Amino acid sequence: MKGINLKFILLMLAFVVTTINYAQQKKDLLTEIKGDTTVYHLNINKTKVNLAGKKVNAMSINGSIPGPTLKFKEGGFAVIYVRNNMDVETSVHWHGLLVPNYYDGVPYLTTPPIRPGHTEKYEFPLKQSGTYWYHGHTGLQEQIGVYGSIIIEPKEKKIAYDKDLVLVFSDWTNEKPSSVLKTLKRGSDWYNIKKGTSTPLNEVLKRRAFSAQLKFWKQRMESADIADIYYPAFLVNGKSVQNYTDFKPGEKVRLRIINAGASTSFWLTFGGDTPTLVSADGKNIVPVKRNKTFIAIAETYDFIVTIPENGRIEIRATSQDGTGKTSAFLGTGKKLVALDVPKPDKIEMMKKIAKMDMKMGAPALVFNSRKSDPYKMMKKYGMKMSSSKNKKMAGMDMIMKRTSKNLFSKYNYDYLKSPNKTSFSKDIPVKNILLNLTGNMQRYVWSLNGKPLSEADKIKIKSGEVTRITLNNLTMMSHPMHLHGHFFRVINKNGDYSPLKHTVNVGPMQKVTIEFYGNESGDWFFHCHILYHLVGGMARVVSYGTPRDTRLKMYPVSKIIDETNRFYSWSNADIASHMIGFNFTTSNIRNQFNITTEYGWNKNLESEITYERYLQSYFRIFGGVNFENTSKDNLNNITTTAVIGMRYLTPYLFNLDVRIDSKLRPDISLSRSIMIFPRTVIFGYYEYKANFNWSNKLPSGINYQKDITWNSGLEYIISKNISVFGSYDNRFGAGGGFSFRF
Structure with a gap:
């Protein structure tokens, strides 16, 4: 009898604890709206998940991966409490939001880290509308679940649609991210082997590409790089496949698409009629019909699709290296399958690149970081065009330009046009900065101008001045570059109507020019949003030179810089x-x-x-x-x-x-x-x-x-x-x- 009573008491205790935990979780998910102020409570926890066939350690926000969607209204005020229920530090950055420097969320640079068992309060006015997201900025936590979406409704609705749907695309590894980085640091080719993207000599010889291989070897490269890491799964809203059957025929749905991948850019393709792209990085653009679209890491794109009378639209995200995909289906009936994106042919890429007058292998580490000249580096490496007036040389230049265009032009932004002028007055002073994007795959060191973050000075800018940055990619990989706290113009063929973005992808061996007006204060992070490249050193601190917030006195900047130079x-x-x-x-x-x-x-x-x-x-x-x-x-x-x-x-x-x-x-x-x-x-x-x-x-x-x-x-x-x-x-x-x- 005593044994039965003890079992009954233990069962009742377990029931009570479960009920309390459930009630607490429901409370955490509640949104409080007080006038124009919206309040959220977020809890970051360690958890175990099975997203790719194996139960592994992860981190979740309010019990889910991705975390909950935070909804606000333009012109309102946001208050967000983030509690750290783990035994390690964490942080949250509000990606693309124009917030006070102290609340930007980069630990030790702008914001205190969230210590174990503590709650950090973030509060800021909502100066914008659109689709954004939030994510961890501590170590490699973003890779294992610390991310979620943000929607800010505009004061005035200018785009017609009936419903919206957030689609958060991401990548997932069953390995510890620290183990992934160690594998990359030791120069292992295992991930290429696992993905089937290695280029063994027998395949090179069979494809008659040995001369191209020799050119790559001469420049200390094995092959053309596309993506670094093997992922067993790619996810949309936390699953490999999602079905949304509640939409009715004829409804116009605004798809708010976010690339929250740690290391994967995607090709987006759509089944059914061609969708209309209406927004990029939260900013409205001139609507354009567009199916196949490249979405780099950390970018957001909004599309309008119409649900067909009888059919399920597939929205597919295919990894840039073609090794995997994930899909969401909208509607009911037969599948309206999205376009296939062929897997890149790395050996064919090598053959085409070998025909160009291109010098690769720019150093990720220069001899003297104090005296290195980025303009000399740009002149020495990258695409070479003849200055000769000789007709034969001019013809070769045209061939190289065409080859380069066929290989890399798919990464340009010419399809994005702002509905309003974005150019600055010619009376405003302009500061020009050149940043060469440099890297070393053998040691997995990434840098700008051959200087990793730990060896670089701050980029000093001024309020009231336009900063124009030329991003010159001297590597064979795309790099999505993100500037905290600002939107910048991405200069394209649309001139005065060039789009505004917070993240820009710089294609292999390509140049992109961005510019922004200095209207902030403090220090802001500028970095490659491939998570492992950031930790490998491809980052800078952009500084207005104003005094540091006194609340950060106990949090030295060296801590985040040292994170990129660990043993x-x-x-x-x-x-x-x-x-x-x-x-x-x-x-x-x-x-x-x-x-x-x-x-x-x-x-x-x-x-x-x-x-x-x-x-x-x-x-x-x-x-x-x-x-x-x-x-x-x-x-x-x-x-x-x-x-x-x-x-x-x-x-x-x-x-x-x-x-x-x-x-x-x-x-x-x-x-x-x-x-x-x-x-x-x-x-x-x-x-x-x-x-x-x-x-x-x-x-x-x-x-x-x-x-x-x-x-x-x-x-x-x-x-x-x-x-x-x-x-x-x-x-x-x-x-x-x-x-x-x-």
Whole structure:
């Protein structure tokens, strides 16, 4: 009886707790409207979700991913309480909203972080209308669920429609975002292998593209980049497919489309009749009929669609690299399927790019960040056009322009036209700024003018002045650049009627010019909205030079800057029939520590500890200690020598190591690996060490000795963390085994 009573009491307690939690959640979702003030309560929690076939850790806002839609009215006032129910800091940025600097939501730069167990209050007037969104700005939290949508209704409705529907597109990984970034930092090609977007040598040869491949290798690139990360799922409003059957035939629906992807831009296509694009980034545009539309990360587009008499309209978002899609269906009846977007052909892209006079490989790190000249960098890298009046050269220029247009013009904004003039008076002073967009895929460092955020000065601007920024993309990837707290003109063919936006996509090897009038104060963030590029360093602080808010005294700006220059660590171990090996690396942007050990079962050992300093993207100096046995097949005598030298990633992607040790023995080595088939890699290493008896340690009568070490082998990549390999090493002999990456 006592056991039954205890069970009954426990069940009742569980029921009461569940009821209280449900009631609290309902309370949290309530909106309070007091006059022209709208109040929201948001709660950020850790949770577990299964969005791509596996239950993983995530973060939710009021229990959902994406978070709830926040609805306001233009001219009103917003009050938003955000509570952090987690054990880590968090933050919320109101993307595209013109808010007071203190409430912009970038932790440590403009706004205090939301500490565990605390609530932050955001309050601001609503100066605009349109479709916007909000998201976390702490670390990589946006990737795992900290985002939601915002609708601000206009004072006067100027666009006719019956209903609206918010569609939030996003990407989802089952990995921890920190693990994703570590994989990218170590230079792994696993995500391309997993997506089927790698370009192995057998495919290059089959497509007669070897000369193009050589040109890419010469410029230290494996292939044309499109997207960095493998995603098992793409989502619309938190699901792979959504069906909205409540719409009636003939109804005009305003689709408020938001790209909340952490690392994915999408192609939007529509089934049924061609929709009408009416708004971009919350701003009305001259309506234009448009089906296939590129939506970069952080952009918003509003379309008007009409529900057909009998049919379900498909709105499809296809990832830029063609590796996945997600769809929403509106209406009932048979499917009206959206247009297919073909998967990009990377090898064909390489062949076309190779025909252009284009210099790639601009450094993500320059030698001297204080003295680097962005104009010299622009002149040296990117698309080259002849200044000669020679007819043959002029003809080649025309061919390059056409090739470039066919490859990259799909990313332009000429279809966007403001209904009102956006140009500034010619009497207003203009400050011109050039920002070259630069990156390094091998180390996953991203920067502007070869300077990551941690090494860059603020961009100083003035109130009452027009700032005109030329964004010159020197990489093979698109970069969606977002300026906090401002709208800017995106200069296009529409001149005085160029559109206003808060985020602009800069296509591969393309230039985009933006300009805005300085009418704010404080410091504002300007960055690439590919989340992993932001954390990799592609950001700047735009500063009006006004005093910092005193409420931020306890929150140093260095904290957010340091976030882009953290150390990441990785290791790999080889266990084979002829040897074992271990390598550990920890690295930030300029500094790297390495520990390597190789031991052959025939009792040959070599181990080394080094510190490296990157002076430039491809060049570093190092010093360290080397340990090895002096007699082959004998571990009784281990010698210790100090080493100093340089390491250089050469054109054609060879790793060159030149050094001298404390016994004054010069040493040079070269290594390279090439993917010859999908998942299959050949590798080789050659080292030549010379002893000219500069330290007088050789036996009498001997003035020169040499020591040659070499190996070669074949590796098959089974998974992200495991490979099987076979190799021959002149120290250890032949054998095979497994490689483990962690």
